[in-house]
Amino acid sequence: MKLSIIIPVFNEAPTIAKLINLVKRQRLVSIQKEIIVVNDGSTDKTKAILAKIAGIKLVNLRVNKGKGAAIRSGLKLATGKYILIQDADLEYDPVDYKLLLEPILKNKAQVVYGSRFLGPHRNMLFWHMLGNKFLSLLTNFIFNTTLSDMEVGYKVFPTSLLKSLHLKENRFGFEPEVTAKILKQKIRIYEVPISYCGREFWEGKKITWKDGLIAIWLLVKYSLIN
Numbered sequence: 001m002k003l004s005i006i007i008p009v010f011n012e013a014p015t016i017a018k019l020i021n022l023v024k025r026q027r028l029v030s031i032q033k034e035i036i037v038v039n040d041g042s043t044d045k046t047k048a049i050l051a052k053i054a055g056i057k058l059v060n061l062r063v064n065k066g067k068g069a070a071i072r073s074g075l076k077l078a079t080g081k082y083i084l085i086q087d088a089d090l091e092y093d094p095v096d097y098k099l100l101l102e103p104i105l106k107n108k109a110q111v112v113y114g115s116r117f118l119g120p121h122r123n124m125l126f127w128h129m130l131g132n133k134f135l136s137l138l139t140n141f142i143f144n145t146t147l148s149d150m151e152v153g154y155k156v157f158p159t160s161l162l163k164s165l166h167l168k169e170n171r172f173g174f175e176p177e178v179t180a181k182i183l184k185q186k187i188r189i190y191e192v193p194i195s196y197c198g199r200e201f202w203e204g205k206k207i208t209w210k211d212g213l214i215a216i217w218l219l220v221k222y223s224l225i226n
Helices: 016-025 046-051 067-075 094-105 126-143 159-164 174-184 209-224
Strands: 002-009 032-040 057-061 082-085 111-115 155-158 189-193
Touching: 002 016, 002 067, 016 032, 016 046, 016 094, 032 046, 032 067, 046 057, 057 067, 067 159, 067 174, 082 094, 082 159, 094 111, 094 155, 094 189, 126 174, 126 209, 155 159, 155 174, 174 189, 174 209
Parallel strands: 002 032, 002 082, 032 057, 111 189
Antiparallel strands: 082 155, 111 155
């Protein structure tokens, strides 16, 4: 099986080389990895660092468009049977790939999400935690499911499914959009515990309360669109 790992990157010069090295080091039995890095208009040294890294497919976007747009750009180059989304900031540990892929390899699931709340994690900000739990609760209420972490960055999909969803959201709206569209197809999402080491805003964390409000709107919006 071939796995396409899409890494959207925006101004992550301190972490991107280490992250890609960690991704390369993961040995997955019977799985070939394809690493697709999308530099989303970075204004720091990210572009120069990526230019020196071998063994990746690199896309350089001229201007910053957001996580969703970067993922769509990477999806165009994906040749694997499955897609795994990997953030570039080291909040998520590639060691967990085996956990994420196990339900798929055992034919237990089509789509797998990690959960920061089921696995070991560094305590996050209270309001960040509350916002995440509320968005998961809203998702569960609207779509009659029981997700513990809708906004998680670690998600695995069949490539054909992800391409068929015709994704549109450019920023962090990717998370509620893709989740809503999958659940509307009556596909049950399988969750596994993952480790998580969240950053503080002063360390470069980018998502804010405004993105939370947008996520609420998008969950409602995509629940109503056929």
